Amino acid sequence: MTDKDASNRRVARRTRTLTAGGLFLMVIVFGAYQVFERLDGGQGRLVDLVRLAGITLLALVLSIRSTTSLSFLRRDPMLDDELTRENRLRAGRIGFWAMMLATIACGALSMFVAVTLMEALITILFAGAFAATLRFVRLERRGADGA
Amino acid sequence: MGPEYRLGNHLKEARARLGLTQGELADRVQVSRKTINTVENGVFVPSTLLALKLAQALEMKVEELFYLTE
Numbered sequence: 001m002t003d004k005d006a007s008n009r010r011v012a013r014r015t016r017t018l019t020a021g022g023l024f025l026m027v028i029v030f031g032a033y034q035v036f037e038r039l040d041g042g043q044g045r046l047v048d049l050v051r052l053a054g055i056t057l058l059a060l061v062l063s064i065r066s067t068t069s070l071s072f073l074r075r076d077p078m079l080d081d082e083l084t085r086e087n088r089l090r091a092g093r094i095g096f097w098a099m100m101l102a103t104i105a106c107g108a109l110s111m112f113v114a115v116t117l118m119e120a121l122i123t124i125l126f127a128g129a130f131a132a133t134l135r136f137v138r139l140e141r142r143g144a145d146g147a
Numbered sequence: 148m149g150p151e152y153r154l155g156n157h158l159k160e161a162r163a164r165l166g167l168t169q170g171e172l173a174d175r176v177q178v179s180r181k182t183i184n185t186v187e188n189g190v191f192v193p194s195t196l197l198a199l200k201l202a203q204a205l206e207m208k209v210e211e212l213f214y215l216t217e
Contacts, residue, residue, distance in 0.1 A: 081177070081178040081179050081182050082178060082182060082193065082194055082197055083178070083179065083181060083182040083185055083191050084179070084182075086191070140181070142185060142190055143179075143180075143181030143182065143184045143185035143188075143190065143191070
């Protein structure tokens, strides 16, 4: 097995882990959402709280699992070395500014149309997570080519 | 404002001298091959600890392996 094959296998394993973990959690979050919506009649704040908690939990779990192999306890040094930590930090910085921009955008938008707190929170969280993830993937790809 | 320095390195030559692949060197210093690749290409500036570990793995002094360039 060549050097590149081993690296590709590691990347593939990480992708599989993240995809499976993400899908599994989405199913749980969706299930919890459905249960609480039925209990609450879909009108109350409980549903919104569960939805927000679910999204936050999903983001947290995916972040943690991106540094491990298949375990929540053991970190894989190959998936959490110096470069990856720096990339994560830089991606986090982009995520932060994306959240700031989203906050300003929501504030500006609320002057013209009604924006609920939950809509604003979800928009801000998604903007941050999306920008950070995109940046992280681009940074990680930099070193993936060449032997 | 003073000159802006960049970190250059002889990592590729030193690795080739020992007949090591990026992956083998990565295993020796406990990082990913990607990290070695980005250090070699000057994309990533390693920490002091990693620079020392690389120098040790390549049987060189750190100042022989890395140098400053304007």
